[in-house]
Amino acid sequence: MATSTTLAKALNTGLRRALESDPKVLIMGEDVGRLGGVFRVTDGLQKDFGEERVIDTPLAESGIIGTAIGLALRGYRPVCEIQFDGFIYPAYDQLVSQLAKMPYRSAGLVKLPVVVRVPFGGGIGAVEHHSESPEAYFAHTAGLRVVVCSHPADACTMIQQAVLDDDPVVFFEPKRRYWDRAEVDDAVLDGSLVAAGRAPELYAARVVRAGTDVTVAAYGPMVSTALDAAAAAAAEGRSLEVIDLRTLSPLDLDTLTASVRRTGRLVVVHEAPTFLGMGAELAAAVTERCFYQLEAPVLRVGGYHTPYPAARLEEYYLPDLDRVLDAVDRALAF
Amino acid sequence: MATSTTLAKALNTGLRRALESDPKVLIMGEDVGRLGGVFRVTDGLQKDFGEERVIDTPLAESGIIGTAIGLALRGYRPVCEIQFDGFIYPAYDQLVSQLAKMPYRSAGLVKLPVVVRVPFGGGIGAVEHHSESPEAYFAHTAGLRVVVCSHPADACTMIQQAVLDDDPVVFFEPKRRYWDRAEVDDAVLDGSLVAAGRAPELYAARVVRAGTDVTVAAYGPMVSTALDAAAAAAAEGRSLEVIDLRTLSPLDLDTLTASVRRTGRLVVVHEAPTFLGMGAELAAAVTERCFYQLEAPVLRVGGYHTPYPAARLEEYYLPDLDRVLDAVDRALAF
Amino acid sequence: MPTRRTPGADDTVPAPATADPAGLTNGELVTAAHELGSEPMVQLLSPEGERLTHPDHDWLLEPDELRATYRDLVLVRRLDAEATALQRQGELGLWASLLGQEAAQVGSARAMLPQDHAFPTYREHGVAWCRGVDPLHLLRLFRGTSGGSWDPAVHHLHLYTIVIGAQTLHATGYAMGIQRDGAVGTGDATRDAAVLAYFGDGASSEGDVSEAFVFASVMNAPIVFLCQNNQFAISESNDRQMRVPVYRRSSGFGFPGVRVDGNDVVAVHAVTTSMLDRARRGEGPALIEAFTYRMGAHTTSDDPSRYRTQAEVEQWRQRDPIDRLRRYLDAAGLAGGTFHADLEAEADALADGWRRAVRGMPDPEPATMFDHVHHGPHAQVGADRARFEQYEASFEPAGRAGEGGH
Amino acid sequence: MPTRRTPGADDTVPAPATADPAGLTNGELVTAAHELGSEPMVQLLSPEGERLTHPDHDWLLEPDELRATYRDLVLVRRLDAEATALQRQGELGLWASLLGQEAAQVGSARAMLPQDHAFPTYREHGVAWCRGVDPLHLLRLFRGTSGGSWDPAVHHLHLYTIVIGAQTLHATGYAMGIQRDGAVGTGDATRDAAVLAYFGDGASSEGDVSEAFVFASVMNAPIVFLCQNNQFAISESNDRQMRVPVYRRSSGFGFPGVRVDGNDVVAVHAVTTSMLDRARRGEGPALIEAFTYRMGAHTTSDDPSRYRTQAEVEQWRQRDPIDRLRRYLDAAGLAGGTFHADLEAEADALADGWRRAVRGMPDPEPATMFDHVHHGPHAQVGADRARFEQYEASFEPAGRAGEGGH
Ligand SMILES: Cc1ncc(C[n+]2csc(CCOP(=O)(O)OP(=O)(O)O)c2C)c(N)n1
């Protein structure tokens, strides 16, 4: 059986399952309690699990992550919400110097099962700081795991798995897809799939559309865009293989290189600026591994080297179907 | 005429010239005044320019960058010192959301001529957080310029140029090379070269050793290592071209691709972890531009995907001559 | 679920009582027990519009100024209403309403001298108005066509800052610049300057704000921090940010704090004037808490019915900052003749102009998104721009299809 | 250049007077004018070793405890001296000396119950000692072979934190965990727990510390913040961080602050005991400022002659925290017989053991640098490790040449 669910609601359900299965799981952040979060991802959770477990924190991001670390040291499993991508930076030190490094510092004596949820990306017509894609900052940081969901069913599973992980996980959610709807299996929604350990591996990429001519790798909000591009390309007689990366650290190069060895071409798509974005690492790593199989250089489609522009310009800034197809054309022209 | 000078002293001299040439130039940071900085880069400056211009600030990095922005808004040109690489993160929001984006936000009405000096990198046997290489975090951030000095003469020139720039500049200094000594031209030291506009362009890479077989790109502390490797390779009959990148944002791809088109091979060396490090961008960008000229994939030599290890292990973590030569061998074996 | 406590004020300002925070009553270490909102506030104009006296603060506004102040209050409220409507019509992407906070903003902004410099959050439309910024600049920002298009140096008003608290450090640095310019404590009224830094009750929790207090105090900088305590940070009421009123925060950093009735424009003006004067004289920083109430939603995206009752809002409507001054003006006979009708007509005309102007606001040229990333040239920006222009040109004249078409 | 002012203390603690911070004397807004260091401090043992009384704090230590405390003081000072010597000999990469701060550390740490949890900076060797951490763990850290190898859960002492102030938030979160475990205010002395968070005078400026105050206050968390004001942040004296004594910082956040003579181990113990008790009872956070003096360099890398005079150090040597207790013990006849000689012998033996152990400490196996980046497997760490091991193996058995040879 399956139920039609939005991405936001799927995450909400996943968090509810996590709170139900382990009394040590906590939710904390700005406006996550009474309001249920500005995107309603934590809607109803404070009502059902109480103010001690679903905590409206003071407005201080470093404080949120820093106290979450302390709670984890005492045996809790906090799930922190950073309200918007652009507001994660005040917590940067706690994230990269403490959360990422404390387990290593302690030679494994300390475990920090902290999840940091970050609604990210653009396309919602917002004011400054509400449309950023800071994932590369965290993927470059050893000690953090970085995953990105793209679809309701996957989101519900992935958030449950992230909470179960004993390592810190930065969990990116594509905010412009929060209202995307899909059928989600009831075994995902009721937690039984994850509980039974039958859910797909969290730290693996997934081929979401098979194809033969060009591999298109994307994650988060760009997975739909890549799939749309693949559909449009199919109409033109071109076969694109679309990979949803799902995890940026670790990065599942095996799935990726297996695909590129078949297609000989790779286009990477993300909203973040391409300069030192995930596409750079994918290009470098895949080229090193598939040097003789690549028929074209890895091409990157992403944001430009500018701050995120004013809302009325974002459609020009963000990769879309046309820009993906343009890169596909260029890859095929090599 | 030239004078033998250490890198630290060359920077000190450069800062002195900047303070002399413009009363709006300020120095600020922790222990930069009376102590002259923990590396003595600001030694004697407070004595000569006063406490109003060389400011011992409270111990608060966000405060240092935030107030520097405010001083710049009032027409000053602050040069901030972050005491060690690992202590820049509390200032991250002010750096990436304010310093980097405010000029853009204002459509150019606001200028922020702020220099942020960061002693960076390992090799000094230090405790945690004192040996990091966070440059990729800043190079990925549009709105910041990121430069890295490697040598006394260049350091003295570059710091003077950075202070003259109307854009914010993050200025990385290879702390383990602070005591490296070289002859520095008096026209560099007395400021006349920069004042006359005859100094080499700040935002350009430089071929520091010409060669034909493999291009080795490095910056900061790794330039010496690359040069040593080139000398050792020469003894084995291999000719390495060494490029000191000098600037990471903007990245001078022209100099780099011109070299790679000749050698057909590129090895990038830095201390930062390779995963999403500068080497990733260089590999991606150079491969896109030189796809048919490359005889081997771009190979990366850098730190591993771990937090910086305990001091007694750092020699295993840091790239050295042998690891550079190993990569050169592998590039040549393709 | 227990109802969230809503910190309120003393009997002149209605609010539910708060529990006594545990442990604050064993008085040998703290001066006294406190309840949020029960602290005295400076007041010069009662909610009923009666003139009051205060031992430390005099009523400074002459009749002409009072009328001008009233005009400002009415016009910024009209701006707010118009912008909210424009957002509903899809002309703006977002709007952050100042409803209820007009007195806190206009009263404080009018206390500034021309050479003083203000640092706003994203809600200080009343301050922008008083600093002579054309509201179209604000509307452009919330429409999504600019990041803030007025010149801060001309208006002595910095751009809006959205990252909570960050501007308090910029403000402190600016004040350090004033010191270095020798523009403090000279006694020359046209030269001495101070900074007015706005922030919210929620912002008081951010590390940046405390760091600004440290820097301001250590440097003895000429700055006045003004916290508009509108009792909410989106959905979170004051008890998620503090256990004692925020005006007390400064004393442990070494400078004075004072609480003023933020819905009393005369008191806000008097207190801000006195603290700015003090700062300009070189006597260092001060903190003002203007205790007020956010009568509207946090922004047009917010639904306050999820976290507060309509009854609470109604209670505060009785304390409306504009009604209060109007009662005084009318009773004192200062707003006779056609004063109100003229003002209404002026507001209508302005609103009409704003509406038309917003509807006609063009989107920026796409390639301008590459402008001003840096002042000087930058290879990657240049390359991206060239690629973009080439790509866009590839669609001419045919145009392009697909979801991304524009 | 004018000489930097050095904030000091009242007449029981020598220090140069500070100027009155401008603007703090117009008393209607702040309680009173203040000079740094001139505030009263809780004292129970005078520098001359005489027993004093205090209205709020009783002398809690019985003769046996006093002797045990004295032993701790002497042994941690020996550890410090030994470590400093080992650093000079090249056996340690660095050492951060606690010289002069023994009483602040031992007095506070001995006030903890076993179930309490402490969060140190990088200088709390005396606290680690009292929590039963083998000093070899500390020496390993400063030698550069580990990041901190004791188990925090066993010793109820967190690892050292080097990023200034960061640990105060971890401590606050931990205290929130204690609340959620129902281990506060139950009245069960074996169950109720509190947290003791150490930080420095310099750290008080960091945003994280203020955010910790906000969270602790809002959550009413069972935590005692203990600021060892050793009057220096590397070279910077107190006046670069504050205009009023730091113990006053907490009141504006809604919890009490108290200043204690940090060189008086009896007073530090009494005040910490009382504040921890209060926290365990559920009465919320407190701040203690232990006013002391860093008698040594900041670390072995530092040269304090660049920023303070030997005369100042000498003055503080007269206030030595160990001499003070010794005078009392000797005068009270509590340390007769072979007490001092035995302790000296114990210290010698321990020092000898530490010396030998450090000299024999092996470097970790190179490949261990890949351990514990994560608990679970991680593809990039695994790949890097494999590459590293393969690379290292390529040198066997020949070994390698060049600058990087090892
Ligand atoms: C650093 C940061 N975190 C979170 C946000 C999201 N946010 C926008 S406004 C707001 C509440 C601010 O409350 P307050 O400071 O009281 O100002 P008010 O909105 O009431 O004027 C929050 C959490 C932000 N803009 N910046």
Ligand SMILES: Cc1ncc(C[n+]2csc(CCOP(=O)(O)OP(=O)(O)O)c2C)c(N)n1
């Ligand atoms: C965030 C951060 N900034 C800078 C440093 C460098 N640093 C190490 S110790 C120190 C001074 C700390 O002073 P204080 O808090 O008084 O502690 P003390 O060393 O006196 O014990 C500084 C600036 C650091 N470790 N962390």
Ligand SMILES: [Mg+2]
């Ligand atoms: Mg508010």
Ligand SMILES: [Mg+2]
């Ligand atoms: Mg100190």
